[in-house]
Amino acid sequence: MSSNRFDIEINGKACSAEKGETVFEVAAREGINIPTLCHDTRLEPAGACRVCLVEVEGQRRLEPGCAWKVSEGMKITTESDRIERHRKVLYGLYLADHELDSEGLPVETGNGNQLRELAMKTEPLALHPVEAPRAGRPADENPYIRFEPDLCILCARCTRYCDEVEAVNAITLANRGSQTTIATAGMRGLLDTTCELCGGCIDTCPTGALVEKKSPDPLPADARKVRTTCNFCGVGCQLDLHVVGTNGTSRVAKVTSPPPGETVNDGNLCIKGRFAYDFIHHEDRITEPLIRGEDGELHPATWEEAIAAAAEGLGKVKEKYGADALGFVSSSRCTGEENYLMQKISRAVYGTNNIHQCSAT
Numbered sequence: 619m620s621s622n623r624f625d626i627e628i629n630g631k632a633c634s635a636e637k638g639e640t641v642f643e644v645a646a647r648e649g650i651n652i653p654t655l656c657h658d659t660r661l662e663p664a665g666a667c668r669v670c671l672v673e674v675e676g677q678r679r680l681e682p683g684c685a686w687k688v689s690e691g692m693k694i695t696t697e698s699d700r701i702e703r704h705r706k707v708l709y710g711l712y713l714a715d716h717e718l719d720s721e722g723l724p725v726e727t728g729n730g731n732q733l734r735e736l737a738m739k740t741e742p743l744a745l746h747p748v749e750a751p752r753a754g755r756p757a758d759e760n761p762y763i764r765f766e767p768d769l770c771i772l773c774a775r776c777t778r779y780c781d782e783v784e785a786v787n788a789i790t791l792a793n794r795g796s797q798t799t800i801a802t803a804g805m806r807g808l809l810d811t812t813c814e815l816c817g818g819c820i821d822t823c824p825t826g827a828l829v830e831k832k833s834p835d836p837l838p839a840d841a842r843k844v845r846t847t848c849n850f851c852g853v854g855c856q857l858d859l860h861v862v863g864t865n866g867t868s869r870v871a872k873v874t875s876p877p878p879g880e881t882v883n884d885g886n887l888c889i890k891g892r893f894a895y896d897f898i899h900h901e902d903r904i905t906e907p908l909i910r911g912e913d914g915e916l917h918p919a920t921w922e923e924a925i926a927a928a929a930e931g932l933g934k935v936k937e938k939y940g941a942d943a944l945g946f947v948s949s950s951r952c953t954g955e956e957n958y959l960m961q962k963i964s965r966a967v968y969g970t971n972n973i974h975q976c977s978a979t
């Protein structure tokens with residue numbers, strides 16, 4: 619065993635750990651659930667929400683499992699009466715200035731609300747509600763992202779994501795005490811900031827305080843997820859299309875990323891992948907091959923007819939002017955396999971090296 623590996627104990631169970639790991643990381647690997655709100659595997663731990671507090675033998679206070687680094691022989695308890703009491707008080711404090719529904723639970727937007735889920739498992743201490751002091755923000759006219767300050771728990775996942783993942787810093791925590799809120803410089807609308815409208819702040823928000831404006835909220839009950847590859851560029855990001863309606867009338871109503879750690883994009887998307895899905899159902903979209911007839915007009919054709927017509931046309935040019943009169947331009951919207959085949963057609967079939975792809979410039 620390398621000197622960086624050692625054993626610790628979680629809830630009396632021996633667990634192998636590595637220097638530098640947090641209690642949360644070791645527990646997650648061992649299948650031990652520690653609730654979190656401000657934690658995101660893509661971000662540096664912030665220890666902001668205090669939901670993940672655990673008992674560490676020898677420590678007087680409860681410590682944040684998401685940020686506490688393990689050391690050899692450490693003994694940790696993740697469930698106890700003391701931790702239960704802490705969670706009840708903590709959830710009670712969050713709910714006291716949170717927007718609640720008729721059941722006294724945190725309101726849920728289309729993005730879900732993890733605080734609501736936690737409050738349903740551990741009954742929060744009933745505390746006198748306080749008026750949410752973060753109202754009175756100027757309306758943000760951007761077409762994609764809405765902020766619901768009364769649902770915000772100031773966990774700073776959105777601002778840290780914007781800084782650590784996007785490296786954009788368009789949003790930040792502003793003001794102090796009960797006036798603290800998420801803000802842009804000068805409270806400008808996101809369109810007047812450095813924001814790239816990636817929507818990652820929406821995805822990482824644990825309470826649904828950041829909401830997508832474009833999609834129905836909530837989505838219809840029949841919405842189903844379809845995993846696919848984004849075709850806006852060649853990176854190959856995976857998308858979850860939220861499809862509503864039945865065959866023939868089905869429509870994409872929302873696009874999200876698979877969760878962090880599952881696919882190549884690690885939970886991230888750009889503005890195009892997340893928001894630019896209107897083209898799918900646009901009336902101008904070409905959905906079948908077209909061949910220009912002798913009348914000069916485009917006429918629908920089968921794929922076989924269209925491919926045969928293109929091959930015949932290319933063959934005629936080669937015959938008359940030589941192979942280098944032809945040029946092939948591929949696209950970064952195609953897959954690597956499709957781009958490979960394009961150069962194969964150019965070089966092996968028509969005998970020219972005139973092959974180009976837009977991302978090569």
Ligand code: SF4
Pocket residue numbers: 763776779780784786787788789808812813814815816817818819820
């Ligand atoms: S949309 Fe992206 S760039 Fe804009 S504030 Fe959110 S995380 Fe930052």
Ligand code: SF4
Pocket residue numbers: 769770771772773774775776777800822823824825826827828
């Ligand atoms: S908007 Fe969401 S992610 Fe940002 S601080 Fe508030 S609760 Fe956290």
Ligand code: FES
Pocket residue numbers: 653654655656657664665666667668669670671682683684685
């Ligand atoms: S998840 Fe650990 S403090 Fe928020």
